[in-house]
Amino acid sequence: MADLNSKISLKLLIDAHSDKVLFGEAGKDFVDFLFSLLTLPLGSVIKLLSPSTMIGSIGKLYQSVENLNEIYLVANREKSSLLRPKLSSCYVTNHFLLDTETTVELKYYICNDCNETVTTVKNTLCPNCNVVIDTEAAFVVPSCSTSRATTRAQNGGENAGGFVKGVITYMITDDLEVTPMSAISSFTLINRFSMKKDVQLMEKVVTVGMEEGIALLKASLDSSTPLTDVFCSPKKRAKAPSSSAVDDDLFS
Numbered sequence: 001m002a003d004l005n006s007k008i009s010l011k012l013l014i015d016a017h018s019d020k021v022l023f024g025e026a027g028k029d030f031v032d033f034l035f036s037l038l039t040l041p042l043g044s045v046i047k048l049l050s051p052s053t054m055i056g057s058i059g060k061l062y063q064s065v066e067n068l069n070e071i072y073l074v075a076n077r078e079k080s081s082l083l084r085p086k087l088s089s090c091y092v093t094n095h096f097l098l099d100t101e102t103t104v105e106l107k108y109y110i111c112n113d114c115n116e117t118v119t120t121v122k123n124t125l126c127p128n129c130n131v132v133i134d135t136e137a138a139f140v141v142p143s144c145s146t147s148r149a150t151t152r153a154q155n156g157g158e159n160a161g162g163f164v165k166g167v168i169t170y171m172i173t174d175d176l177e178v179t180p181m182s183a184i185s186s187f188t189l190i191n192r193f194s195m196k197k198d199v200q201l202m203e204k205v206v207t208v209g210m211e212e213g214i215a216l217l218k219a220s221l222d223s224s225t226p227l228t229d230v231f232c233s234p235k236k237r238a239k240a241p242s243s244s245a246v247d248d249d250l251f252s
């Protein structure tokens with residue numbers, strides 16, 4: 001998965017007349033980024049987008065925890081576990097939108113006596129045999145345990161990071177439907193748009209960094225056209241009402 005310093009490129013097919021994205025074409029890195037949004041805890045999403053900009057009431061819920069005095073929390077419980085939840089680095093490596101402090105290397109300890117219980121806190125008592133659990137066990141990420149030859153073949157020579165296989169090109173519609181690219185699927189979409197009047201197809205390559213990543217996350221939560229919202233005429237769209245489903249042409 002890409003890290004903060006790298007930019008991901010995304011090819012967009014745009015209707016220049018209406019300034020709307022027909023669909024995007026991208027490789028593994030952009031699809032990995034999109035899919036990784038599903039692994040974000042809600043607390044992390046609200047922190048990234050800032051509570052006051054959240055739709056619905058979830059921002060208020062977040063602010064309630066921020067404002068609550070620590071004395072009301074049970075022992076060993078910190079507000080940060082709700083406001084800045086940590087993700088295990090076993091599953092999320094270099095999450096595009098999260099700082100490195102958010103992903104933690106969890107350690108696992110196993111009971112040497114019964115070999116049946118594990119814990120993430122060293123020196124916890126085993127409920128089976130009442131002995132201290134202090135033997136560290138190595139966590140094996142499932143995708144890394146398959147044979148190297150198989151993994152390399154499946155990923156087209158790339159490392160087994162992220163979620164989807166490389167080599168393949170993926171098609172992403174404006175409402176973020178992701179499918180493997182095929183000539184038929186792209187022709188179908190182009191045909192559907194070409195039936196409308198005054199369509200002027202144009203190709204545009206954009207890069208996705210931190211700023212665009214956060215904008216995409218936000219747009220994916222409150223718009224059905226996130227690619228258009230983020231990559232087409234932001235100034236023009238800023239004047240439009242908050243509901244991005246409304247056709248901009250009506251207001252220009």
Ligand SMILES: [Zn+2]
Binds near residue numbers: 113114126130
């Ligand atoms: Zn035990």
